[in-house]
Amino acid sequence: MSTSSTASQRVACIWGANGISGIAMIDVLLKQSSDAWKHIICISRRPFQLNINDKRIHFISIDILDATVDDIVHELEKVSGHTITDVFHYTYIQKKDEDELDQVNRILLEKALDACVKIAGRTIQTFSLQTGYKYYGVHKDKEDLAELPFIEDAPRHKGTNFYFTQEDLLKDYAEKHGWRYIITRPSTIIGVAKGNFMNFAVTVALYATIQKELGQPLLFPGSEKTWNRISDHSTASNNACFQLWAVYFNIPHHEQILNENEPQIKLAEYMPQHRDVWIRIVQRENLDEKAFDYATWAFADGSLKSANDRHGDLSKAHRFGWTTQADTFDGFAQCFDRLKQLKMIPS
Template structure:
């Protein structure tokens, strides 16, 4: 990750440090030389979740949404935030309506920007904002979905989209303060963060653990169309590597990039690999064209007693079951529409990495074992 642009040590500020993406960036930054990155400031609402002993890390636990900018600045001052050079922003708050999602996620980004301007406006070199494929309407109706493959310059759909608001806000600030900005739009993110289970890979791991215990097949919780749907995924560690690479690449000034693993997959291809990983015998899936053969939101709560039995026997985190978002997984498997991005722009700037998507899932499952979320 070294770069000729890193002539003096840099200071990172990671907003949303306890999430899947923030965790991946911390993992990557602590691998870098202290001559390149000599201070890593991590900001999140929850207390620090990572078991890391690195003297470069300072952690701030603060509720951004319910704090004033001055209160945030005060916390940054305590850890010498005036030396921040590079910001990585991953903060995200889930809400049930698009308007709420838009309002609340604009506030948390705006407060981060205001606090950074106040404490380190003159030393900041770059601001890296992660948005995602929701920019292309993947969470909306077929009419809202951008043309395939999703391109960074795709026209915006009608109506509200919180990623439109965030990207516009960042562009306005950067013009005023002469920073570089890099916006990355990943696909479905594969990664693990302690205590954060709004994640398809985690949900499938818990489902597979229970099916293995019951001696039952791993029925696909979707339909024939979603089984065959072509999509791409974005492994969190690969996203972080791209984001750090782009921050250190002086040829990249104010750019927006799709970032994905680079392979196109179907659940038809992935499913047997997931069965093999968990040691569950392969079964032929008898799928309906449109109706899901299994709904996790209905099926899993009926088997909570099985989870409690496994967790107590294996000394696992019992709360994982309550935090898992079965309906979120069902929703992500309901869409029959292909969804994948064009990576040409990243390639043109020199990014050549391709990551095997199932390897990303396997890394997640391995980490869940270390975190005592699933049996080892």
């Protein structure tokens, strides 16, 4: 994607830069010329996970929950934060309780917004927020699920949803400060990031590694209904390209009998029982032992629990000129290759 003709010396600020989405956006931005993107400010709680030699990258390691807005602004001042033109927000903290989930993720976004206002309120042009299919109630009961295919202005279900809170919050800030705001809602994201809290691909790869080591078939962990459902997946790289396109586009094999309803395997129970197998593989293949901790077994179980279809409608994006298509199988294959390079699974 060439952008030099439509932008001049823009400065990106990526919140949640160490996650699969943040890393994908960094990769996409680094492919742009320095004439288009002068600086790329990356913010995350953990130290930077990428080994990148590009003078445009400026990394800030700070715990947004513990830090004050002034603390964050102080760090941004050190890296020319006053020049930020485009913000990409990916931070997320998982909580089991719905109200707690809503509260903590509101705080993450609100602090980011307040810091952006203080440091670069007048220079920011766009603020991009990535939410997801939970907006449509995929984690709720069937009566709360939006009508298929999911569309941008689908009616909201009753009750609390932290994505509703975040999107309303961004809209209020954007209208007050004259920013364009962009909201994207990908489904399960395929990507690679060390230590990422919610990573379906890593979880699947580690499960497959254990099964191979045990000489067991790669059984589908879900039920027959989840096997047959239609479910969107999104590659992190394609998401990033889509979000960057939106910024520039001036608009707002094993035979298996499955139980019909019950999961075949509950990974949250099954995988911890075989941690010793993982240690054996690590020692033999010289792998990253912590990779086992990167996986999110409960999240994978949750993704495979519901038999409801979950797929969205891209008609609006297509009308405005987005034509790129990404093959889900290729996305997983590329992700697994990257995991091998990172010594997270055997090659």
